[in-house]
Amino acid sequence: MLAGMTLLTVVSCSNPWDDHSANSDENIEQTLGDRLTNDSQTTEFGKLLEETGYDRILSGSKTYTVWPPTNEALASVPQEALSDMKSKKLFVQNHITLTAFSSVSEQDTVTVQMLSNKYLEFKNGAVIFDANVITTDQYASNGLYHVIDKALVPQQNVWEYLKSNAGNKMSSYLLSLDEFNIYQSDSTAKVRAKSEPGLYADSLSNSYLKNVLNLNNEKNKYTFFLLEDDGYDAEVEKLKPYLIKSNEDSTTTYTSYFTARDYVFHKAIARENLPDTLESRFGVKVPIDTDNIVEEVHLSNGVVYVMSTLDVPLETRLLTTQIEGEDPEGFSHGDKRGNTYYREKEDLNGILFYDIMVQNHGEPEFAIYYNTRDLYSTTYEVYWRAINDIQENTFEQRLRFGGTFDLEGEVVDPIATLDYTDVGPDVYDEIFIGEFTLEESGDLDLISLIAANTGSNGDNTLTLDYLKLVPVIK
Amino acid sequence: MFKILQLTGLFCILLIGSAGSNLYAQNVSDSTSINSQSNKGIEVKGLIKSAKTSEGISGINISVKDFSAAISEDDGNFSINVPHLNVLLTVSGEGYQTKVFPLNNRESGIEICLFEENYSQFYQTATLPGKEQLQYTTPNAVKVTNLEEDQWGNPVNQSIAPFLQGRMAGLNSVRNSGVPGAGAYLTIRGFNSLYATNKPLIVVDGMVYDEEDYGSGILQYNSSSPLSMIDVKDIEDITVLKDGSSLYGTKGGNGVIIITTTRPVELSTKIDFTMYGGINEDPQQLPLLNAAQHRIYLSQLLATRGDSQEQIANMPWMNDSRLGESFYQYHNNTDWQDQVFKSSTNQNYYLKVRGGDDIAKFGLSVGYLNSEGVIGDSGLKRYNTRLNAALRLSEKLLVNTNLSFIYNEENQYNQGLAYKTSPMYLALTKSPFTHTNAINSSGQVSPNLSDVDIFNIGNPIAIIENGIGINKNYRFSGNLNFKYSFSDSFTANLIGGLTYNKERERFFIPDFGIADITLPTAIANNRSGSETQRYYSLFTDAYLNYSKSSLDYKHNFDVRLGLRTQTNESESDLGLGFNSATDDFTTVGSGSNLLRIVGGAIGEWKWINGYLSAEYNYLNKYYLTLNSAYDGSSRFGEKIGFSGLGSLSGAWLLSSEDFMKDASNIDLFKLRASIGVSGNDDIGNYTAQQLYVSQNLLGLQGLVRDNIGNPELKWEDVIKYNLGIDIALFNERLNATFDVYQNKTTDMITYASTNSISGFDYVVSNSGSMITHGYDFGVNGRLLNTADISFDLGVNIARYKNEIRSIPDDRILTEFGGATYITQEGQDANLFYGHQAKGVYSTTAEADAAGLLRRMENGSLMPFGGGDIIFEDLNGDKIIDENDRKVIGNPNPDFTGSFSAKFSYKRLSISGLFNFSVGNDLYNGVRRNLEQMSGYENQSYAVKNRWVAEGQQTSIPKATWGDPLGNASFSSRWIEDGSYLRLKTLVVSYDVDVDLNHIKYMKLYASGNNLFTLTDYLGYDPEFSATSSIFGQGADLGLMPQFMTIQLGLRLGL
Structure with missing residues (x-):
């Protein structure tokens, strides 16, 4: 009985998993690196892999697809593409990609990012870049390879x-x-x-x-x-x-x-x-x-x-600059947020516009500040679209270009200050306001939209859909 | 109504009791004739021999019941007077098995061989309802196991139900899991019901022992088994009634297991002290992908999800630069199974004291058991005590008491389908390149555990270290058994007992390290729960017993009339809490008030069972037994009255016939036949009634109808036929029993689907039927039999085959753990039903040529490609959908059974028990998770052979994110042959020759449990049972496997 039990113990050591996970397929036991160096079609490429150390990378624990050129194809690669170690590495990298790309795909063209960081197109599983695939879908434990008839020499960008x-x-x-x-x-x-x-x-x-x-x-x-x-x-x-x-x-x-x-x-x-x-x-x-x-x-x-x-x-070449009213950089008085409206409205034609309106703020010469970049050294024609659609009366506002703040916070030395211009009720048109000239090209950090010089509400309202600065050719 | 019933019952008892006293008066003259030991009768002479030495034995008691007695002389010769030449001589002596010997018309030259105790099962005493009966004389298929021999070497982690596995043909025991204290799925002769229980009735010391788990299982896939609370060493014997169980009326349909605990019979004080200690081996690991292989797998899988090469390359685990932030976090090689499983220890101390005097005898036992599991802190601690006493209050009145109290403390973890919280599942699926502990960017390992990883897979160690899963439970079970003897032949008995069982379960799953779950209204991070279960039962059994032989001792009668009642209450209350402030607050009360869930269940049911048993035999050759029962139950529908059930069984002892008297090699040849109807009352406490349940609709509470009540709902009938042969040959060196049987269930409970207009899904009714037939075979032989050496071999084989005869709908499809089962007329119940897989398409061209499409959930069709599974298109419509499913496996075994061997040499004995199961199919849900290749989970080692390129020949399909084509859907891929042969126990014992005053004996035991399993099954363990329903047997959900234990034990007799 003891002998019988010993026998059974021995038999029991044969794990059923051995059968289940057994594999007659040699390919799946080898890594890509091993397979490429052993494949008679790609021995030269295999040597290059060993030389550059990429045989170890292709034996690693990531999935790769390789398009190895045949020995003949590799022989016809221009010398300069393999002149030093750096270019050899780049060359090898240009044949390898992460993850598996089968010759059969739902898309006819697949864009593949090679390890060289170049993107090549793999078409119908038969052509990559300008090379034809000779042998498809050779697999290994960590990916697959397709042998090609022409080396993929890396290109400049x-x-x-x-x-x-x-x-x-x-x-x-x-x-x-x-x-x-x-x-x-x-x-x-x-x-x-x-x-x-x-x-x-x-x-x-x-x-x-x-x-x-x-x-x-x-x-x-x-x-x-x-x-x-x-x-x-x-x-x-x-x-x-x-x-x-x-x-x-x-x-x-x-x-x-x-x-x-x-x-x-x-x-x-x-x-x-x-x-x-x-x-x-x-x-x-x-x-x-x-x-x-x-x-x-x-x-x-x-x-x-x-x-x-x-x-x-x-x-x-010369571009018109447009400044949106609803994108101000600042205000002369910081406490008027309750009077400031960023509006989303329709004009008379039902077309949507976004603008800004500051109303009932009680401050004479209340100003909204804007800025803009990359102006040319030339004269600009100034247009605006300012919409007064909720007040019955006409009010006025004006523009000032340039200038800096002094210690009192007043703007001094402006480049140009345009005259007050009426903003009549329900005018939706773009209106020419005036001109100013820049001597030097560059950014204009301060453009002020200034309200009427009165504290009486209704007359000191500001509104602006956009400003348009059109350069004049000299 | 039941009050009235009980009153009538009591009245009946009184009435019959008074009738009995009249009978007693008539019997006086008879008893004097017996007492006179008259020299009437015929003198017979014979020789008592030891079977081992073939020498005569002296001092052996030979008797004829109620007639005469004698003692063998020095050379073993005896002579005794007998009333006629067909009597049975009862032969008993210290150290030998008491046996009966039919004279069979011989007057002299009788040779009776005696074997050691517990040798032949035919001379074992079956504890039948209300009395004890030699198996030799019973006409039913009864099997007795005396535990004296095996209980002391029993492995610590093996409770009764697993202990019984393989010891009785026809009793199939499938251990639920390897969790310490786990019970077993017990069935006798297959199954008889679809929706009601298939568990046999369990009777302990005359009282019905409730074996239900009333909890909702908040510790997932763990269940409680009250039966496992009884210490194997407290049990004297176990009797299994396979037929003739009608005496238990509507509870006997699945057979009966009768357990008798310590009998207080000793007059001298005997003390047994035992101690055991052992180790539990961690289970053999499943082979998985290692870190490198898993990364290759993932990098392929994510490409199929549509991730770009760059996204894949930028995954933190793809970064191979040590400078990277998370290089060290994802460049490990952790063997998670090794981290989770560990070897552990077990120990058991047990003291049993028996003794007393003529008036009071007692048996007291106390025990402590600590059985650790193989995961973390899991394990079972048990404290148990039992007091059995027999008191002789007067000449006529005897009182037996059996009191036991058992307290268990179990630490458990979620298992099975608890994908986020089962340490075993996480150990299999967590990526091997992650680490148990947090690691910073420079590679320093923190003592803190790592949190949920980038794949949203939790850390199993976090559950093991910071999770809580406790089940504390106790059971008090006690009864008083009064026996009043009006005369030697007429007795009245009353058993009254109660059982109180309480169980408290509590769990906590921490936030840290464990993936969150989604509730209907919130994300839950940490989770807690607690549940209390209570079971209370009051049991009474009152009966009158009258047994008598005719004046010429040729006709023997035994009549019994009784009434049993049982009142039961059960309750369970549970609370679940979520999102407590930190992982330090582990109780339900500290969870979020908004998310707390409370619930519970109550049950109340009553049973009354009037019964009559009449036995008759003529010349100890022809036996006839009639059993009948008359049951009432609160579970029956209101239009259903009492059930009348019964059975008739007969036996013919051919070996006692004249024509066999010279067939000296045939010691026993008995034919048995029985027919009977038993019932199964597990139809639901309230199913027959119309119920209302509360329902919340948009914040409004209301009551809605819950079911369609069925006022005609009744028990299931099980009609049992049994034919059997008992045979003993060659001086009882070979003993065999063979039974064929058929159980037909009628009025079987079914859930018929209803018209949706009714608002209900189904209606429960008695409208099905099925048939189970098969055979049991048991043989034991003594191959070597000398004074010093004995060698026994035994084989048990059982087979059952099931067939559905009628069910209301065409077929029943059930789901369990990812497997689909079909039950339909003309076939076995509960067959695996799914697609047939026939390999893997080697190329896309091959798949295109086959042209098969898969129906998606949104109804669209998707073609199979290279590397997908070739599913069989049964209806030829080129579309693989649910109409292409077929029966792909049968979880029922062709055969189950065991081999046992016992070898004794002088004081040394070695016994081994192999059990086996042949031809059962299993659904390997664990392997399905490990080979479905659709997510981040780590996979089995076989996945390295997966299809990766056109033209590749393999059996493992390709990895695709989400598995749109259902390569891993339930199919024949996951059905495996579950046949196994297991060396279940091997016990070596040595009886040390001690010569000390205080120590009577000392025995040493070395036991091994689950030493090896021979199987082709690819899971941890081919034996498991995740549910008590038949719909779900054979589905491997990843429960704790049974593990190997090796223990050493010492038993001292003081």
């Missing part, structure tokens, strides 16, 4: 292209914005970019990348027009009178910025799809003449068109 083209005047200017701050806030952003490398660091490191578009971003696609030096200079010169600063250097720098900021657009637009006019993100309409394209460069995050000239007329 737009910003990297500009960096490598520093001879160009426009690119060298853009690169100089690493140091120079167009706006004051850029400096803190650049400090942050250095101290906190991470999610937004690359977009903060340069005033152009921060304020216009982040050309370093692989996730988006961009169309960038790079002007050759002559064409670039012509455009800058044209704009200079409107961006006069205290000295010539500043004038040139800012003019260059306001010129270059209108030459980049979201999405990669193929040459054949280029429209005759593109609108920049600042609202400037840029006429495109494809005849002026000198070179077309396809990059990982978009396309760069090198242009001989790209002439943007001043009429479209």
Whole structure:
């Protein structure tokens, strides 16, 4: 009996889980790293993995998909793509992605973020970027791989292209914005970019990348027009009178910025799809003449068109500034919140508008303060839309541009003070108020909307839907 | 009405009592003839031998009941006068099993072999209602187990119900779980009812012993088992009535288990002291993914959720830079099962004193038991005491008392489907790369525990250390048994007893470390609850007994007439609290006033049972027993009167016939047959009545009708047929019993669905029927039998097969723990019902070719793809939906049974009990959670073989977030063969030869429990029962597995 029980004990040690979890499939026992180095089609790529240390990463505990090139494909890769360890690593990274991508997918095109941070398109499970998949869906314990017939050499992005083209005047200017701050806030952003490398660091490191578009971003696609030096200079010169600063250097720098900021657009637009006019993100309409394209460069995050000239007329270049009445910066008296109404109303045509109205505040010359940025050094025509829809009587109000506060809190040295203008009941039109001229371009920190000089309520009401400052071409 | 009944009952007793005294007067002449020990009759001669040594034994008592007696001489020879040559000689002697021997027309040359005590079951005394009867003479399927032999080596954590497992063919015991103090799902010969209980009636010392748990189970998936409170060492014997239980009327339908505790019979003082100590092994772990494998799994799974590569890469657990804020939090390799399970200890001290004098005899026992669980502080502490006394108040009046008090203190944790609070479930599913303790960004491990992790999975250690789950309960059970003897043949008995049971449960789930739950109006962070249960029962049994033999001792009668009453009250009150201010406030009262929930239940029911039993035998060869009962119950509908139930059984002792007298190898050959009707009154205390319940509608309270009352609701009838053979061969070296039976249930309680216009879902009525048939087989053989060595082998096999004959609706579909069961006419009740899985699509092309679609919950269709499960499309409509389900398994076993072996050499003995179950299917709900691959939970080791790429051949489908195609839905994937063979107990005992004045004997025990289990089942344990309903058997919800214990014990006789 004892012998019998011993036998049973031995038998009992065979755990039923051994059967249940048993696996005749060798592939699933090996890691991607092992499989790639052992696959006869990809031995060379396997060697590269070992050299760069990526065999260990591919043996780790994350799921990866690899598109290894065949040995032949790897042999035809240009030397410079594998010149040093850094480029070898980048090369390898450009074949590996996190998570599993099967050759069968519900979408015909899948955008895949490679470890190189480049985005490649995997189409129908058969093509990735410009390579064809030869062997699909080889699996391992931590992911799968598809063998391809052409190596995926990593490409530059737009910003990297500009960096490598520093001879160009426009690119060298853009690169100089690493140091120079167009706006004051850029400096803190650049400090942050250095101290906190991470999610937004690359977009903060340069005033152009921060304020216009982040050309370093692989996730988006961009169309960038790079002007050759002559064409670039012509455009800058044209704009200079409107961006006069205290000295010539500043004038040139800012003019260059306001010129270059209108030459980049979201999405990669193929040459054949280029429209005759593109609108920049600042609202400037840029006429495109494809005849002026000198070179077309396809990059990982978009396309760069090198242009001989790209002439943007001043009429479209100079932008009208609109200031919304309901976005004030401050008030002359801080205790009138009870009299201040941020209104959401319909005009006579039933169109919605938002405005501000300050009523029954009892203060003579009560003022609402506004400010605005990036004004040109030119004369501005001033329009407003001020709606007096709840009072029977007409009241008056006026505008004052510029000035600073003295010790008593009075505004002194204004650039211009316009005359009182009547605000009649139920006038919904935009009305011309007057003009003022700026000698220097830049921000205007104080624009005051001033009530009538009376304490009697009903006469000292203020109202404003918006102000419009239209630059006049010199 | 019941008052009146009781009065009439009492009146009847008085009436019959006076009639009895008349009878007594007539009997005087008979008794004198017996007392004279006349030399009338025939002298027979024979030899008493020891079966082991084959030598004659002296000093053995040989008697003929009510007639004569003799003592064997030095060489074992004896002679005795008998009234006729068909009498039974009763042979008894110290150290030997008392047996009866049929003369069978022999006058001389009689050889009677005596075995040691408790050897043959045919000479065991069954404690039948009101009397004791040798199994040899009973015409019913009765099995007796005497516990003397096994009780002292019984493992500490094994109460009676699990103890009985495998010891009696036909009594199936499935232990609820491995939680210390857990009871068992007990059935005799399968089941007889769908909605009423299938538990046999339990009678302890003549009194019905209530085995219900009246609580609502606030400690989830833990239940109380009052039966487990009785100390195995307090029990003398257990008798199981498989048929002929009609005497218990509408409570006997499922058979009866009769337990007799310590009998105070000793005149000299005997003291037994025992102490045990042992270790509980933590259960064998289920193989799971390790930290690295789990991360690979997660990174694949999240992609199927639609997370971008960047989102996945930015998950804190995907960051492999040590500089990262949470690197150390998510780069561990924690074996959570190892953290949660631990080995523990158990101990038990027990003292039993028996003694007394001619007037008063007593048996007193006290015990302390501490049985720790294998998780945290779980465990059971028990303090028990019992006083059984027999008082001879006068020559005629005897009083037996049985008083017991048991106090239990149990620490328990939620188990089963308590996904957020069961430490076992959390141990299986919590990610191995998390840590038990908080870790800061530089990798320093805090002594504080970690909170809920990023996957919203709690920390099992937080429950173990800071959670509370206490069940304190006690039961007083006592009865007085008066026996007045009018004469030797005529007695009156009155048993009066009461049971009082109280249970207090309390739990607290802390906020810290445990995931929140959502209540209808709030999010609950910490949770508390407390519940009190009370059960009170008054029981009486009054009966008259008259037994007589005819003048020539050929006709023997035994008649009994009695009346039982039982009055029961139960109550449970519970409160649940949520969101106390901090985890330091652990009571319900400190929870939010707005969220507190109170509730409870009450029950009150009465039972009265008049019964008559008449037994007759002729020449000790032909036996006939008639039992009948007449029951009333408060549970029956108002149009239902008393039930009349009865049974008739007969036996024929072929071996006592003349033609068998020379068949010397056949010691016993008995044929038995019985037919009877018993009842099952577990139809609900108030189901027959119309009820109103309070309901809240938009803040208005009101009363609404709760049910459709059924004034004709009655008990279920169980019609039982039994045919049996008892056989003893080769000088009783081989003893076997075989029974075939059929139980037909009619008037079975069913829940028929009603027209929705009625406003009710169902109506309860007696409108079903089913049949259960099968056989029990038990054989015991003594293979070696010498003076020093004996070796016994035994086998028990039982089988039942069930078939639904009629139910009101086409079929009944029930859900339990994620499994679906079907019950329909012509099939077994309670079969697993789901989709048939036939592997995994290797490629999307293969799946497209098959063209199967899955019906989503919103009605839309979704195609199966590569890596999805191939479900069988039964109706061929290419859509996999609920119409494609079929029977995929049967939780009922083909066979259950046991092997037992006992080997003795001089003072050493080794006994082992294997029990087995063959052919039962189990639903492995634990594995379903571990292989459904649809969420953050850690998965089983087999999941590493999951489908990941086109063309891969595997049996494990792909991981998809949320499992939209139902790859893990209830299907044949989760149905497993639950057959097992288990070495349930192995006891080695040694009787130390002591030569001391104060110590009479000293025995050493080494016992092992659950030493190994041979099974293909992939769960922790193939034996479990999460519910007392049949709808739910075989569903593995992840209850605490039974674990291995090894203990050493010492028993001293003082």
